[in-house]
Amino acid sequence: MSYTIAEIAASLGAEAFGDTSLRIARLAEPADAGPDDLALATKPAYAEALPQGKARAAMLWDGADWQALGLKAALIAPRPRFAMAGLTAMMDPGEGWGEGVHPSAVVDATAELGDGVTVGPLSVIGARARIGAGTRIGPNVTIGAEAQIGDSGVIREGVKIAARVRIGARVFIQPGAAIGGDGFSFVTPEVSGVEQARASLGDQGEATAQSYVRIHSLGSVRIGDDVEIGANATIDRGTIRDTEVGDRTKIDNLVMVAHNVIVGSDTLLCGQVGIAGSTRIGSNVVLAGQVGVSDNITVGDRVIAGGGTKILSKVPAGRVILGYPAVKMDTHIEMYKHMRRLGRLFQDVAGLKKAVSKTAQTD
The missing domain is CATH 3.40.1390.10 (MurE/MurF, N-terminal domain)
Incomplete structure (x- = not known):
């Protein structure tokens, strides 16, 4: 070529x-x-x-x-x-998977494959799944029952797509990504120590130790067109409604998107970002590496969060933030400058105390 x-x-x-x-x-x-x-x-x-x-x-x-x-x-x-x-x-020379359905692939008789679909060695496509025309599926991929993938996608080695997941056209999913696993949803029979601590922001009180009971995930995952998902990223299915990722959003390696999360369009989630359950991330947002987002909050459109930021409360549209907890980036930088000066400040205060003490002794 x-x-x-x-x-x-x-x-x-x-x-x-x-x-x-x-x-x-x-x-x-x-x-x-x-x-x-x-x-x-x-x-x-x-x-x-x-x-x-x-x-x-x-x-x-x-x-x-x-x-x-x-x-x-x-x-x-x-x-x-x-x-x-x-x-x-x-x-780009591609991955060299060849054309057609490999003899070792397992494709359920009720699955629908569009024109020009490639299915690599040892891949499994479940019952009633629908794969759009021209989509290329690499080796060792699992696509669950009734899952849907649009036209012209690339699903690379070892990707796991669970039942009923719906994925748009022209997606690119890197090796090892897992889409549609159950959400991390568990509950205790009585109010737990975690719930008490969260309400009081203090000690958990007299809460007794309890076992956790699973809340099953009945929703699924919906992913828009032109989305890219990095290696070993995970997107969990929703509890009742679907977890959603908007068109043209790009998700880096090792990103965690929890149950019920809604991510807008044209958003970038960089490496090791973690988004807790039921949070809404707007469109054109950039979350840099290792940003963590608490559950049940909203991050507005066009927000930019610097690396390592921990977002614990609502962020209005257009804000640029940094730090733990997240504050405006210019505020955080000013706070950091003051923190670096603390040693010198303590020395100055100690010097002033000595001077005052000497003056008092002289008087």
Whole structure:
């Protein structure tokens, strides 16, 4: 698989310079690039490594002097990183699963597979499941009874999709993700120590030790179109209603979305984010790595939470937050600056106490 510089430029809407008939077989970092590679030198700092490689062509930043860099051809896009989305899609060789249904796959006789569906080795598709046209299912995937997956999806190795889960079109689910497991829902016969502590924000009182009883999850999971779900992420089914993930939302590796959660569209949930049950996350939200969100609260549209933030109460739309507990980011940074100065402040206070003490003794 290779493309000329002219073909790549036409596909990306980028400008092509020099010998546009050069063929590109791979993408490479500047120092590692060979004569058939396209070097990704999208910043001046990256271009400094071009002499270490053998690239004849490169993707450069707007305004770059490609001839001065010793290249025979160049691609220039106003926003190079955005252009890389299309470029990497063109050059992606895929997973090599082959076509059709592998002989070792188990597909229930009542399941419906659209045109061009691929099912990899040892995968299982349950009764009355429906798989949309062109969807590619890798090895060791399990899709439960009555689950639905839209057209042109990619379900990678070891994914587990439980019964009655509904997934839209063009989804991309990375290895090991589990969608539709039961929610972590348990209850005690009497008011528990946890409930008492939460109500009082203090000691749990005289609560007696009790065993927990399961609340079954009767809902399922609904996932919109163009959603991506990372490796080993988990999305639990709802208790009564469905857990929901909106269109175009992207979920990173090891993210936990609990029962009854609703996540809006165009939201990013980065690695190790944990969202507790029955919380609502708005659209265009960004939760950075290791953000934790308490249960039964609302995070408004366009909220950005910095890494490690712990959200314990409602967050209004558009707010940028950081810290534990979460506060406005500028407030948190100011608090942190003051905290760093505490040692010096204590020294100053100790010095003042000594000075006052000496003055008193003199008097």
